[in-house]
Amino acid sequence: xxxxxxxxxxxxxxxxxxxxxxxxxxxxxxxxxxxxxxxxxxxxxxxxxxxxxxxxxxxxxxxxxxxxxxxxxxxxxxx
Amino acid sequence: xxxxxxxxxxxxxxxxxxxxxxxxxxxxxxxxxxxxxxxxxxxxxxxxxxxxxxxxxxxxxxxxxxxxxxxxxxxxxxxxxxxxxxxxxxxxxxxxxxxxxxxxxxxxxxxxxxxxxxxxxxxxxxxxxxxxxxxxxxxxxxxxxxxxxxxxxxxxxxxxxxxxxxxxxxxxxxxxxxxxxxxxxxxxxxxxxxxxxxxxxxxxxxxxxxxxxxxxxxxxxxxxxxxxxxxxxxxxxxxxxxxxxxxxxxxxxxxxxxxxxxxxxxxxxxxxxxxxxxxxxxxxxxxxxxxxxxxxxxxxxxxxxxxxxxxxxxxxxxxxxxxxxxxxxxxxxxxxxxxxxxxxxxxxxxxxxxxxxxxxxxxxxxxxxxxxxxxxxxxxxxxxxxxxxxxxxxxxxxxxxxxxxxxxxxxxxxxxxxxxxxxxxxxxxxxxxxxxxxxxxxxxxxxxxxxxxxxxxxxxxxxxxxxxxxxxxxxxxxxxxxxxxxxxxxxxxxxxxxxxxxx
Numbered sequence: 033x034x035x036x037x038x039x040x041x042x043x044x045x046x047x048x049x050x051x052x053x054x055x056x057x058x059x060x061x062x063x064x065x066x067x068x069x070x071x072x073x074x075x076x077x078x079x080x081x082x083x084x085x086x087x088x089x090x091x092x093x094x095x096x097x098x099x100x101x102x103x104x105x106x107x108x109x110x111x
Numbered sequence: 112x113x114x115x116x117x118x119x120x121x122x123x124x125x126x127x128x129x130x131x132x133x134x135x136x137x138x139x140x141x142x143x144x145x146x147x148x149x150x151x152x153x154x155x156x157x158x159x160x161x162x163x164x165x166x167x168x169x170x171x172x173x174x175x176x177x178x179x180x181x182x183x184x185x186x187x188x189x190x191x192x193x194x195x196x197x198x199x200x201x202x203x204x205x206x207x208x209x210x211x212x213x214x215x216x217x218x219x220x221x222x223x224x225x226x227x228x229x230x231x232x233x234x235x236x237x238x239x240x241x242x243x244x245x246x247x248x249x250x251x252x253x254x255x256x257x258x259x260x261x262x263x264x265x266x267x268x269x270x271x272x273x274x275x276x277x278x279x280x281x282x283x284x285x286x287x288x289x290x291x292x293x294x295x296x297x298x299x300x301x302x303x304x305x306x307x308x309x310x311x312x313x314x315x316x317x318x319x320x321x322x323x324x325x326x327x328x329x330x331x332x333x334x335x336x337x338x339x340x341x342x343x344x345x346x347x348x349x350x351x352x353x354x355x356x357x358x359x360x361x362x363x364x365x366x367x368x369x370x371x372x373x374x375x376x377x378x379x380x381x382x383x384x385x386x387x388x389x390x391x392x393x394x395x396x397x398x399x400x401x402x403x404x405x406x407x408x409x410x411x412x413x414x415x416x417x418x419x420x421x422x423x424x425x426x427x428x429x430x431x432x433x434x435x436x437x438x439x440x441x442x443x444x445x446x447x448x449x450x451x452x453x454x455x456x457x458x459x460x461x462x463x464x465x466x467x468x469x470x471x472x473x474x475x476x477x478x479x480x481x482x483x484x485x486x487x488x489x490x491x492x493x494x495x496x497x498x499x500x501x502x503x504x505x506x507x508x509x510x511x512x513x514x515x516x517x518x519x520x521x522x523x524x525x526x527x528x529x530x531x532x533x534x535x536x537x538x539x540x541x542x543x544x545x546x547x548x549x550x551x552x553x554x555x556x557x558x559x560x561x562x563x564x565x566x567x568x569x570x571x572x573x574x575x576x577x578x579x580x581x582x583x584x585x586x587x588x589x590x591x592x593x594x595x596x597x598x599x600x601x602x603x604x605x606x607x608x609x610x611x612x613x614x
Contacts, residue, residue, distance in 0.1 A: 046193055051355055052185065056345040065331035067343035070181040070402065073189035077395045080193045084387040087200060096208050096380045 117445025129293025161306035161457030166253020174427030176405025180342030192391035194361035255279025260432015309453035316450025321400030363526035369465035467493030528584030546596030
């Protein structure tokens with residue numbers, strides 16, 4: 033399995049884990065002040081940032097760089 | 112009074128920034144509309160992030176957390192951390208590439224080319240501009256509510272009818288004037304610079320307000336102990352299906368006209384890398400303080416008394432302003448007020464430039480021909496149209512206000528439900544002109560019917576089939592697009608070669 037597949041698999045898994053139904057009745061406070069679901073979603077955001085870091089490292093598209101400069105292209109679309 | 116002086120100094124600094132950016136203005140429409148595609152990674156990120164974070168993120172999130180609890184963060188902010196970056200990567204990067212290669216400045220130019228249709232622009236223009244108006248309203252209503260909250264009692268003789276607070280219409284008028292002035296001086300470059308400055312201001316001030324409020328309430332733990340426990344959980348506040356269907360809303364960033372324009376200002380594609388990582392973290396830094404302030408407000412009492420800080424009858428829009436106004440010093444209140452206005456104005460400016468760009472490029476230049484008006488005249492036409500839209504929006508603020516959060520959700524839902532069109536434009540060769548027309552019309556009808564059924568946003572808890580209305584609108588768009596495209600004539604080889612070049 034390629035690194036690219038693993039990275040995108042990780043992001044899909046995150047999308048599934050967003051639905052934290054197992055915490056929906058948990059009113060406990062993490063560190064004495066953060067409601068459990070809020071603490072979970074803060075961790076989720078950090079995990080998402082790590083996922084995007086991996087995308088940049090292992091799955092950044094090739095071929096976008098070195099596109100023709102727009103200065104030499106026509107301005108505007110269909111007329 | 113101190114708060115007002117600090118906010119006025121801040122607004123004067125923004126006008127000063129506009130004056131400086133004017134010196135860099137190269138005079139042409141390409142510079143006014145896309146800053147000659149010269150923006151670097153840091154300013155690109157700050158500009159895009161500042162644009163997506165508006166009154167919705169500060170005033171709206173605090174009010175929604177007060178109303179339905181901390182699940183507000185999960186339903187819209189943490190999902191955005193994943194989905195926004197996904198859209199920047201899958202859509203933004205490709206749009207930048209297509210825009211640079213073919214010289215596009217607006218979405219409509221792209222869609223006209225891709226769908227080989229001049230008419231699609233005339234169908235999309237009123238929808239895209241029409242959806243921006245509630246987005247602008249979100250900013251103006253949020254600013255009015257917040258400033259009203261922090262200045263309550265400051266001017267009892269001048270503004271007796273509002274309990275001494277600066278009335279919302281005056282706040283709206285002043286911030287519209289300030290944003291228009293710096294936009295008119297330097298166009299999108301001015302907006303990008305102002306956004307960078309303002310994004311730094313609102314992130315720092317949000318954390319400052321959070322720290323001071325928690326300190327006044329006896330610390331983080333004491334503040335959370337006082338809060339209503341029922342607001343710490345999702346049960347009873349938001350259903351599973353509702354929470355799930357909120358995931359569609361962040362897709363709106365793929366169809367925001369002002370973000371399309373922000374993407375095009377980038378100097379190169381590598382600039383998107385920083386944005387992909389910094390955006391989720393910045394969402395958390397901005398939202399968490401507001402969510403916790405809203406949560407604490409559900410049970411917070413004035414120190415040493417049994418009096419609730421937020422009166423039971425208070426509007427959810429006013430919660431942040433009341434908490435800051437009652438729990439901080441006037442100087443801090445002024446600084447946080449400047450931060451909230453920064454968040455709001457950093458969205459308004461990009462939206463103003465965007466509607467001006469669409470009007471001149473997609474309607475005037477397209478309808479009358481590119482050579483009918485000079486470059487300078489085009490910039491002035493853009494300024495005139497922006498002013499007209501601002502006046503219309505300002506008049507709407509005088510009508511019965513809606514919840515900032517609810518209004519924002521309806522606006523974002525409209526853009527999010529058009530997402531299948533931009534996705535198909537980039538990734539699906541078989542999508543057709545007829546499919547795009549049918550999908551746009553189906554989405555517009557569906558949006559209007561559901562918005563009407565919600566009492567035009569008055570029912571903030573309106574669901575369709577147990578889900579957020581965006582799910583039905585998104586499905587209507589996607590299904591119509593696919594079905595109609597499959598039974599109609601495929602695009603020409605020339606168009607396919609332009610959008611999917613074989614190497």
